[in-house]
Amino acid sequence: MVTLKEIWSEDEKVLGCARSDILSKLPRRLSHSILKWAEISPHAPAVVGNATTLTYAALQQAVTESIEFLKSKGVRPGDRVMLVAENGIALMCLFVALSEMDAIAAVINARLSERELGLIQQDCDPRIVVFTTDDSTDAQAHGKRLGALADQLSFAKVATSTEFEASPETVHADPAEQVLAMIYTTGTTGSPKGVMLTHQNLSFVAFISGQLRGISPGDAVYGVLPMSHAFGLSAVCSAVLFGGGCIHLVSRFDAGKAIRTIAEKNLVGFLGVPTMFALMLEKLKDLPDWQAGKLRFMYSGGSPLDPDLKLRVEQQFGLPMHNGYGLTETGPTISQTRLYLPLDNCSVGYPLPGVETKVVSDAGEVLPANEVGELWVKGPNIMKGYFRKPEQTAEVLIDDWFNTGDLVSKDDTGAIHIAGRTKELIIRSGFNVYPPEVEAVLSSHPDVSLCAVLGEIVDGDEMIVAYVQLVAGRALKPAVLIDYARRTLSGYKIPGRIEILDQLPTAPSGKILKHQLKSI
Numbered sequence: 474m475v476t477l478k479e480i481w482s483e484d485e486k487v488l489g490c491a492r493s494d495i496l497s498k499l500p501r502r503l504s505h506s507i508l509k510w511a512e513i514s515p516h517a518p519a520v521v522g523n524a525t526t527l528t529y530a531a532l533q534q535a536v537t538e539s540i541e542f543l544k545s546k547g548v549r550p551g552d553r554v555m556l557v558a559e560n561g562i563a564l565m566c567l568f569v570a571l572s573e574m575d576a577i578a579a580v581i582n583a584r585l586s587e588r589e590l591g592l593i594q595q596d597c598d599p600r601i602v603v604f605t606t607d608d609s610t611d612a613q614a615h616g617k618r619l620g621a622l623a624d625q626l627s628f629a630k631v632a633t634s635t636e637f638e639a640s641p642e643t644v645h646a647d648p649a650e651q652v653l654a655m656i657y658t659t660g661t662t663g664s665p666k667g668v669m670l671t672h673q674n675l676s677f678v679a680f681i682s683g684q685l686r687g688i689s690p691g692d693a694v695y696g697v698l699p700m701s702h703a704f705g706l707s708a709v710c711s712a713v714l715f716g717g718g719c720i721h722l723v724s725r726f727d728a729g730k731a732i733r734t735i736a737e738k739n740l741v742g743f744l745g746v747p748t749m750f751a752l753m754l755e756k757l758k759d760l761p762d763w764q765a766g767k768l769r770f771m772y773s774g775g776s777p778l779d780p781d782l783k784l785r786v787e788q789q790f791g792l793p794m795h796n797g798y799g800l801t802e803t804g805p806t807i808s809q810t811r812l813y814l815p816l817d818n819c820s821v822g823y824p825l826p827g828v829e830t831k832v833v834s835d836a837g838e839v840l841p842a843n844e845v846g847e848l849w850v851k852g853p854n855i856m857k858g859y860f861r862k863p864e865q866t867a868e869v870l871i872d873d874w875f876n877t878g879d880l881v882s883k884d885d886t887g888a889i890h891i892a893g894r895t896k897e898l899i900i901r902s903g904f905n906v907y908p909p910e911v912e913a914v915l916s917s918h919p920d921v922s923l924c925a926v927l928g929e930i931v932d933g934d935e936m937i938v939a940y941v942q943l944v945a946g947r948a949l950k951p952a953v954l955i956d957y958a959r960r961t962l963s964g965y966k967i968p969g970r971i972e973i974l975d976q977l978p979t980a981p982s983g984k985i986l987k988h989q990l991k992s993i
Contacts (some may be wrong), residue, residue, distance in 0.1 A: 475814065477823060477887030483813060484826045488684045492826045496853060499676040501648050504572035506676065507714040508533055514690055514717060521693075522562040522722040523608065527628070529717075532566070535628045539570035542626060543601075546633055550575040551641030552600035553655065557581045557590065557615055559724035560700055561608030563629035565710065568700070572653055572672070575644045576600075579655040579667065582701040582904075583612035588961045590615060593657050593665045596860070600641070602634040608724050648672035649853070655860055656703050656801050658905055667860030670703065674804040677853040678703075679711035681825050682806060686742060686770055688716030694742040695731060697723040697749070698903065703805035704774055708797075709744050728752035732763065739767040746775040746903035747933035750786050750794070757789055765790050770812055772797055775903035777891065778819045779933040796821050798891065800877055801905070802869070804854035807877075808889050820888040828852035831874075832883055845892045848881045849874045897987075899928035899935050904965045906937060911968065914961050915939055918954060920947040923977045925985045926968065936969040940990050942977045949973065 485491050490498055500506040508529075510517065515530035527535060548554055554571055556578055558564040564580070571578040579597050581590065583604070594602065604616035607629045615621075616632035624631050645651040653675055655667040688694070694713045698705035713720040718741075721734060726749055735743060750773065757763055771790060773783075774797040786794045797809035798821030807830065810822035824830050831839050832846040840846040855875045858866035869876045880892040899906040908926035915924045923942040928935040943949055951971035958967050978989040 475886050480811065480814070480823045480887065481826050483811070484685065487687075487813070488681065488826065495677070495681070495827050496673070499648065499673060499680055501646070501672070502572050502575075502651075503653055503672050503676045503679065503711060504536070504569045506680070507569055507711070508536065508573075510690075510714070510717045517690055517717065518693075518719040519714060520562055520565050520720055520722060522560070522565075525562060525628070527562060532569070535562070535566040535626075536569045536573065538627060539566045540574055542624070543567070543570060543574065543576070546601050547636040548574065548576055548600050549641050550644045551577070552639060553577045553579050553597055553642070555579045555581055555594060555597055555599040555602040556605070557583050557602060557612050558605035558701070559583050559609040559612065560696060560705070560722040561605055561629070561724055562722065563605040563607055563626070563631055564700055565720075565722065566628060567603060567605075567631075568654075568706075575651065577642065577652050577655055579657070580701045580706065581657060582699055582963075583609040583615060584965075585963050586961055587615070587618065589665075589963060593667075596665050597655065597657075597667060598639050599637060600639045601636055604632040606630050606632050648676065650857070652857055654703075654706060656701065656706070658801050658907075666862060666865065668703075668801045669857040669860055670707075670804055671857050674854055674856060675703075675707040675711060676715075677827070678707040678804045678806045678825075679715045681827075682708045682809075683712035683716040683718075685809070686712070686772075686812060688713055688718045688742075690717035692716065692718035692741045693738055694718060694720055695723065695734060695740055695744070696720040697726050697731065698744060698746075698775075702775075702903070703801045704744075704799070704903070707804055708774075708799075708806050726752075728756045732756055732760070735768055736764060736766045741767055742770045742772075743768065744772040744774065746900075747773050747778055747782055748776070748902050751782055751933055754785055754789055765792070768792065771795060772809070774798065774809075776900045776934055777930060779930075780819050782933045783819060798822070798889065799854075800879075802856045802875060803850055803877070804856065806854065807848075807850055816888065818888075818890075820884065820890045822889065823887055824889070825852070825854070828854060830883075830889070832881060842883050842885050845880055845882045848877045848879050848889070850877060851875065897927075899926075899937055901928075901935050901937060901965050904963075906966050911937065911939065911958070911962065911966055914958055915941065915954060915968075918949070918957050920944055920949045921954070923979075923985065925977060925987050925990055927987055927990060929970075931969075937966065939968040939971045940977060940993070941971055941973050942975070943973060
């Protein structure tokens with residue numbers, strides 16, 4: 474039976490350094506490990522998006538142009554810049570430019586609603602807002618609505634807001650202190666929280682992820698996971714560029730397009746949420762002669778992995794299906810299975826080298842193997858905190874340990890198995906959905922008295938289910954309430970099913986007993 478000590482010993486061989494030396498391998502600024510390839514292999518492809526390819530030399534030029542553009546818009550070191558975007562060359566260049574400028578990239582999914590975007594902007598207090606209009610019709614619509622002015626860069630069209638009065642953050646030379654990205658999560662309260670991820674947080678995950686997956690110059694990887702999430706930003710896009718590979722940026726997932734690109738462009742890696750793999754399997758039913766080409770690894774993350782889906786994917790692709798786990802606050806990766814040691818179960822693998830974990834009971838005691846408790850994590854991947862929310866930061870960061878709020882167990886080898894969530898987070902197609910936010914919207918309908926939202930596993934993904942109690946004497950069809958929700962919520966936050974009940978189960982205190990709803 475393998476041990477965690479043996480896993481980390483093998484990791485050190487793959488990484489080319491001891492665990493204790495990992496931080497010395499990281500750049501002072503994340504962009505340094507990307508742009509160094511402009512000198513090493515200037516003509517190698519770096520980024521592909523919308524049928525356009527930038528070599529590393531061209532990427533360097535585009536980043537230089539982006540820096541001048543951002544400076545002309547009043548961006549200073551320490552400023553926060555909201556990038557309302559979907560995956561594409563513009564987002565990549567602007568992100569790397571902000572790294573070089575010691576500014577902070579608040580990467581925001583353009584698919585968010587007007588209400589959601591407004592709440593984030595209010596919290597973020599940005600210097601400017603940039604909309605990547607070439608790569609996202611939603612970004613274009615948001616920019617037009619907010620009066621952003623069109624700008625033409627040599628590599629993309631964008632739209633930019635006016636300059637706002639915003640106070641820059643203090644700039645730190647230390648990469649463990651200097652914030653590079655703010656990734657927004659609405660949290661269990663339903664209000665937006667900016668997760669501050671430093672250069673060290675993101676570089677640590679990017680370096681280890683790329684090395685453990687064997688990314689080297691010339692390797693091409695599919696980049697459909699959104700850069701507005703830490704998974705896509707550090708563990709995929711940055712990891713590929715750290716290794717001198719080429720990232721194929723895709724704004725929206727299309728199973729047929731993904732299958733064609735894997736085969737035609739000789740991709741070596743595909744990382745996605747389980748739903749994406751399920752949709753590709755459906756497409757491949759009609760393509761009996763399809764070949765995976767040079768594909769050598771597949772990783773699932775962002776949602777629970779179903780054993781049946783894992784088996785079917787492995788049979789179709791002829792490769793192990795790997796799994797991983799983490800949160801935005803952990804940069805995001807806490808653990809992953811290793812290419813050199815595929816597992817036949819659906820565990821999320823072993824902690825990254827340099828990351829400490831412990832499973833804790835309700836009484837605060839560290840639990841032995843195979844017992845379920847709350848997972849706490851410590852390491853260079855842990856966020857600096859929530860932007861301007863010291864109280865909420867202190868609730869989850871105690872003595873450098875981060876409380877994930879997730880229930881897990883560790884087996885005898887040290888592999889982590891997810892048992893559930895103490896928080897009510899729902900992960901829908903890789904996107905975080907917090908029930909209080911959806912409940913607040915549904916409950917605002919004049920005919921709704923009470924509402925409770927839960928996640929339900931369906932075909933390897935989590936479907937949002939809402940249980941609603943109406944105001945006495947009122948009548949309301951679920952379809953009407955779904956249409957109502959669409960006015961203020963993003964598409965992935967819309968319930969897949971709404972159940973109208975005569976009465977929701979409640980405790981004497983009036984608290985809705987959600988665990989009883991699961992048996993309905």
